[in-house]
Amino acid sequence: MMAGPSLTPRKRDILRAVVHDYVLTAEPVGSRTLSRKYELGLSAATIRNELSDLEEDGLLRQPHTSAGRVPSDRGYRVFVNDLMDPPLLPQDKQDQVDHMAYQVEGLQELLHQTARLTAVLAGCTALVRVPRPRGSRIRTLSLVRVSDREALLVLVTSTGAVTNRLVPLSAPIADSELQLLSSFLNAQLRDRPLDSLTYKVLRAISARMERYQACLADLGDRLIDALHSQDEVIVAHTSHLARQPEFQESSKVGHLLAFLESGGAVVKLMDSTVDETSEPGTVQVRIGSENALVDLAECSLVSATYGLRGQTLGEIAVLGPTRLDYSGAVSVVRSVSQRLSSILTERFSL
């Protein structure tokens, strides 16, 4: 991450105020509003100059000339990195997690309720990635020619689950080559636990198949799809998304819902979010365009992993518009993921 343009304290205060107000009102915020509502000790005119500077730095945007300012994705990023200090979640809210867990028995149910509670606490849609069945591995994986232009990818896991994916062949390929490729993949992947096959790992493997890149451009994606279709993501309170003013147009809501309902896509999103190097418990924030998925260009994701005695089991996340209460979301996600982890440890440790 870049070190940021090191703003003057005053600019920081103003940016913080803009973010705060915009998150609250969903309206572009003007200099007058800032000088009235926030105790900056500055007149509107002075603030105007600062706003202008911040816009030049790319931290604010103007929807149109003579409108107030709105934080840009980069502006939110600076806010998240340097300007906010998420408080601890109030004790009573933390207690709600334990209280909920106390009433619930199975793991699956526990995760469902956790998702719901997270959504309520954060006032957003919540996602919980469910752990894969323990010890599930790839048993075999093969490519079968279907036609000149298509091959079928067949994946069998140790639990016996079978998944198929059609892979388009953008260039013709000899049967022998296809077989070669098939065995290469098998060698690479057979008996590997599904857990270990994150997006990044698969990308690395598919990159090593350079030779076939041309004709199997989509293989990597299909493979990832197939793997992910084994996964499950619990989605709670999508209605919160639909209520956001930025998603007034129901077509946007439709797209988002479709995205959330196509399990594989969501997993891909969460996978791409996880920074393998970060310790469990760290909260990650992805803002708008940082998501790289078109459907989520206007959304932000705040996520953290949960697990058992240090081992990562899954992820818990909050999804909202980029105009998100990042501070609150981080508080909730951090706290819930910690509580959940310790509940799991307590309950499932011998």
Place this chain on the structure above:
Amino acid sequence: MMAGPSLTPRKRDILRAVVHDYVLTAEPVGSRTLSRKYELGLSAATIRNELSDLEEDGLLRQPHTSAGRVPSDRGYRVFVNDLMDPPLLPQDKQDQVDHMAYQVEGLQELLHQTARLTAVLAGCTALVRVPRPRGSRIRTLSLVRVSDREALLVLVTSTGAVTNRLVPLSAPIADSELQLLSSFLNAQLRDRPLDSLTYKVLRAISARMERYQACLADLGDRLIDALHSQDEVIVAHTSHLARQPEFQESSKVGHLLAFLESGGAVVKLMDSTVDETSEPGTVQVRIGSENALVDLAECSLVSATYGLRGQTLGEIAVLGPTRLDYSGAVSVVRSVSQRLSSILTERFSL
């Protein structure tokens, strides 16, 4: 059900045409359109007269003077009862169900996939009610005073699941009375299998508590809520709902989503739909206001039960705007519920 106003064959043809066209276009349909697009052998003027009659019968509505006609809920009802003849689902689509089932192992997963497939086949949101854990019964049930104005309903099932619901006391009630009521409910409900406690049965019981009706108006509902929170409903492809032109306003989508996400409410809906007397396999249609739930005033539900050797296990349904392709939806729901039942019988017999 009333016998219907016994329309002339010509009126039937016209009503059928109006429904067909409106379902297709979502635009009020006018006399000119009808005479052009449908081979009725009548001029626009004649059709106008018939339309006027149909409106007087309450089968059509006019959004405003000088707009085309739109079927009313009653109009759809007549269409569903008398005017349509849902075809068998094409063999290839039926095969998709078996094919899907073949690839899937557990019951839970089977039902999830069934919901998805149903949604895709019908082009609507689909709901599947999951069977309760076998043999789950009520262990105890009690009312505990919390304050002058509230009591807490505590429900424990034989699986050990505990559910609480706050019940407002609209009138003061003595502790002794509360205890009496508590034992009455226990006597009525203890050891009853949850399966047997449908909406209707509970209504009957709560009706017998007349004496307490005044101060415990909400008890019945809370009890039903609590029971239902044990249930689960799978919802698939809500995005289809969001795409309907009648739900453009995202606030409506928000309400619908919130409704679908509050599991209990959905179960209540489905319960109220099931006509206990009907044989399993029969398809039921609820149109708009027939649902009695405000949130669903503009929605229709097409449902059928599925089960194992004649025993009902759950329900499968399709949800859409009242402007629904009833014929197609009935085809899909009927066929899928039958296939699902026979798949279950095949797989889980003995």
Place this chain on the structure above:
DNA sequence: TGTTAGCACTCCCGACCGGAGAGTGCTAAG
């Protein structure tokens, strides 16, 4: 030099208006 007041300017938004189009109801003729 940094801050502030004043002012002209820009742009959105809602209201208003008027014409085109679609559809109706009615009447009178076939």
Place this chain on the structure above:
DNA sequence: CTTAGCACTCTCCGGTCGGGAGTGCTAACA
């Protein structure tokens, strides 16, 4: 009973026109 014709109604769409909010600039001020 059906149909053509006609006057009427209502929505929708595009254009116009203030009002309001907010900006950028300039000049005065500490």
